[in-house]
Amino acid sequence: MTAVSKRALCARSICILVAILFIQGCAQLPPQNASPLSYAFDRPEETRLGHQVQPYLQNQSGDSGFYIQDAGRQAFLQRAALIEAAEQSIDAQYYIWNSDVSGTYLARRLLVAADRGVRVRLLLDDVNLDGRDTMFAALDQHPNIEIAIYNPFAVRSGIGKWLSFITDFQRLNQRMHNKTFVVDGALGIMGGRNIGDEYFDLHPQVNFRDRDVLIAGPIVADLSANFDAFWNSASSYPISQLEPDAAEGQGLNAQLDQIRVSASDTAGLTRVPPQNATSAFEYMAQVLPVLTWAEGELVFDSPVVISQADTDRPQRSAQALHKLVEQADKEILVESAYLILGDDQLDILRKISARGVHVSALTNSLASNDLTTNHAGYARRRGAMLANGAELYELRPDAAACSSWIEMPGFCSNGAVGLHAKSAVFDRKTLYIGSFNINLRSIYLNSETVLVIHSPQLAEQLAQDIEAAMVPENSWRVTREGDGQLLWSADEGQSWTHEPATGFWRRFKSGLFSLLPMEKYL
Numbered sequence: 001m002t003a004v005s006k007r008a009l010c011a012r013s014i015c016i017l018v019a020i021l022f023i024q025g026c027a028q029l030p031p032q033n034a035s036p037l038s039y040a041f042d043r044p045e046e047t048r049l050g051h052q053v054q055p056y057l058q059n060q061s062g063d064s065g066f067y068i069q070d071a072g073r074q075a076f077l078q079r080a081a082l083i084e085a086a087e088q089s090i091d092a093q094y095y096i097w098n099s100d101v102s103g104t105y106l107a108r109r110l111l112v113a114a115d116r117g118v119r120v121r122l123l124l125d126d127v128n129l130d131g132r133d134t135m136f137a138a139l140d141q142h143p144n145i146e147i148a149i150y151n152p153f154a155v156r157s158g159i160g161k162w163l164s165f166i167t168d169f170q171r172l173n174q175r176m177h178n179k180t181f182v183v184d185g186a187l188g189i190m191g192g193r194n195i196g197d198e199y200f201d202l203h204p205q206v207n208f209r210d211r212d213v214l215i216a217g218p219i220v221a222d223l224s225a226n227f228d229a230f231w232n233s234a235s236s237y238p239i240s241q242l243e244p245d246a247a248e249g250q251g252l253n254a255q256l257d258q259i260r261v262s263a264s265d266t267a268g269l270t271r272v273p274p275q276n277a278t279s280a281f282e283y284m285a286q287v288l289p290v291l292t293w294a295e296g297e298l299v300f301d302s303p304v305v306i307s308q309a310d311t312d313r314p315q316r317s318a319q320a321l322h323k324l325v326e327q328a329d330k331e332i333l334v335e336s337a338y339l340i341l342g343d344d345q346l347d348i349l350r351k352i353s354a355r356g357v358h359v360s361a362l363t364n365s366l367a368s369n370d371l372t373t374n375h376a377g378y379a380r381r382r383g384a385m386l387a388n389g390a391e392l393y394e395l396r397p398d399a400a401a402c403s404s405w406i407e408m409p410g411f412c413s414n415g416a417v418g419l420h421a422k423s424a425v426f427d428r429k430t431l432y433i434g435s436f437n438i439n440l441r442s443i444y445l446n447s448e449t450v451l452v453i454h455s456p457q458l459a460e461q462l463a464q465d466i467e468a469a470m471v472p473e474n475s476w477r478v479t480r481e482g483d484g485q486l487l488w489s490a491d492e493g494q495s496w497t498h499e500p501a502t503g504f505w506r507r508f509k510s511g512l513f514s515l516l517p518m519e520k521y522l
Contacts, residue, residue: 029154030241037232038121038146040224041089044186049085052281053186053216056288064217065291066453068433070465072201073271073407075193076102078214078287080273082183083109084280086118091182091227093123095175095435098196099132100203101268106195107139108263109275111256114144123231125176126152130161137243138255148236150176151304156242173521174304174311176230177435177446179212180223187284188215188223190298190449191433192337192422199420201408202270206370208420209395209405209469211335213433213451216291222298226449233303270408294455299434301447311520317436317450318443324426324452325352332359333425335466337418339363339385340377340439340519346388353389361385361438362470365394366510367501368418376513377439377522386480393475394488395419397501400473425463430454433462440520476500 044050056065069075083090083106090113097103114120124136126149133156140147153172155161165172182188191212197203199210215223230236266272274280301315314322325332325348332352339361341349353359369375386392397416399405406417424432434450436442453459469475472491479487488496499507 029152029237030244032234032237032241035238039228040091040182041119041185042221042224043088044184044220047087047184047186048277048281049082049087049184049284050186052284053288056291056293057217060217060293062218062295063293064215064219064296065288065293066296066455066458067214067287067291068458068462069189069191069193069212069214071405071407072193072199072207072210075189075210075212076200076202077271077273077283079106079181079189080109081280081283082181082187082189083113084274084277085284086113086183088118088184089182090118090120091123091180091224091231092121093176093178093180093227093230094195095125095177095179096128096194096196097122097124097132098194099135100197102197102200102202103195105266105269107135108259108265110145111139111142111259112263114142115260118144120145121227121231122147123150123176123227123236124148125150127172127175130157133157133239133243134255137239138252138259140239141252141256147239148231149239149242150230150233151235152237152242170311171304173445175446176303177442178226178230178300178449179435180227180449182220182223182227185220185224186216188220189213190215190223190435190451192420192435198418201406201411202268203415204411205415206418207406207408207411207415208337208418211421211423211433214287214291215451216288217293219296219298219451223449226298226300229300230303230447235304292455292458294453294458296451296453296455298449298451300449303447311444314443315448317434317448320450320452321424321432321436321438322348324424324430324432328352328357328426330357330427331425332357333463333466334359334361334438335419335421335423335469336361336363336438337420337422338371338374338378338437338439338441338522340374340441340522341381341385342440342443342519345443346381346384349385349390350388358391359389360391360393360470362393362395362419362466362475364419365396365476365501366499366506368395368397368416370418371522372506372510373513374439374522376510376516377519379510380514380519382478383480383484383486386478386486392478393470394478395469395475396473396490399469399475401468423462423466425459425466428459428463429456431459431462439522441522444520
């Protein structure tokens with residue numbers, strides 16, 4: 001190719017890129033229809049599930065009941081059981097709902113619930129919805145199912161969707177990271193898990209150590225208030241408005257019939273979940289007696305109002321975390337999939353360390369992290385965190401505790417474990433669990449939902465769980481030598497001066513990304 005031809009090709013490519021960006025800039029969301037406001041079902045005492053919970057609510061003096069879901073299979077079975085037990089309503093709000101084994105199975109069971117008269121409202125963030133519009137548009141055709149998309153892209157798929165970030169960056173960069181699930185106003189689940197195989201011990205290559213909480217009592221109403229706030233916000237669009245062609249036909253009713261035919265298919269699941277009300281209530285009867293009753297509060301960020309957004313001010317969930325940090329006297333234990341601090345947070349770390357608060361944090365290693373870019377943001381500030389008093393541990397993908405964390409036969413011999421949990425314990429008295437990573441995106445940009453529980457019993461349980469993940473056979477401890485050199489240590493006296501169990505190319509990419517001051521957007 002001649003120099004002239006190369007210049008012509010380059011000019012043509014630039015013109016095409018400019019044209020695409022111009023088209024993205026012109027693309028706009030459809031005007032919202034004036035839909036009536038919709039609110040959560042609030043009479044749990046009228047349902048069988050509410051009756052099942054009622055005996056445990058007596059004499060609790062306003063406390064709520066909590067069951068920490070540490071195992072992925074357990075978390076999946078509890079969601080499946082609640083869908084089967086539902087009589088009036090299911091409200092589900094998620095950042096990710098995959099179309100894999102677990103995601104497809106739960107979506108099918110939502111249809112079965114709707115067929116028996118349950119109102120289903122499903123609210124999904126749009127950033128990870130690629131390729132699933134048709135399935136959800138089909139479900140939305142059911143008279144008892146409503147599906148809405150939060151903060152949607154005007155361009156629904158392909159490269160155009162991602163180029164929209166360039167032309168509509170402020171709006172599209174703020175995502176709904178919340179993960180909540182409420183059935184009949186009687187029981188709810190919230191925490192770190194999305195809907196997908198890797199969160200439920202079902203992925204053949206990578207499964208996450210994650211955490212969420214089953215909740216009974218007054219806080220369930222707060223979970224519903226969180227859902228309603230986002231459902232009724234100006235940033236939520238009915239999927240029928242975003243996919244008008246699909247809504248007009250194209251065999252969606254036939255697709256619903258196909259979903260019904262396969263609704264009981266459990267292929268790929270390691271255990272058959274409850275598939276009718278009788279087995280669901282039997283399953284929940286084993287769970288409810290072991291709830292821990294304690295004082296708690298739910299904190300959730302407000303839906304985004306772009307014209308009023310202040311992305312330099314910590315949101316409500318971050319403010320709640322900061323308050324707990326300031327109140328700590330002796331110890332803070334943190335477990336966060338992504339751990340990225342800015343200057344303000346480093347200053348807070350320095351001050352609390354100076355007054356004797358011991359801070360230990362577990363996060364992903366480069367080898368266990370699913371996002372190299374996010375690890376790069378952590379690595380950029382890792383030395384500063386150590387210098388300001390933090391004790392750092394990074395999860396090993398070959399953690400010895402995999403067999404007790406991941407309930408999937410044969411997985412730990414061939415797969416890798418990653419960290420997706422977002423939790424903290426303060427002075428072994430109070431715990432903080434939710435969708436909130438200890439990073440700048442959660443502090444300033446995403447909407448999050450967090451639960452603060454004041455329970456020495458649960459706090460000690462969670463503290464021991466985090467500390468068990470920090471031992472040498474499960475994590476590498478990172479220290480800083482006198483000359484500033486970082487050192488990764490394991491059991492049997494092993495140590496490394498670079499990130500263990502990674503190749504040169506991945507370390508190079510992480511190092512390259514860490515040169516970029518983009519921590520807030522990771």
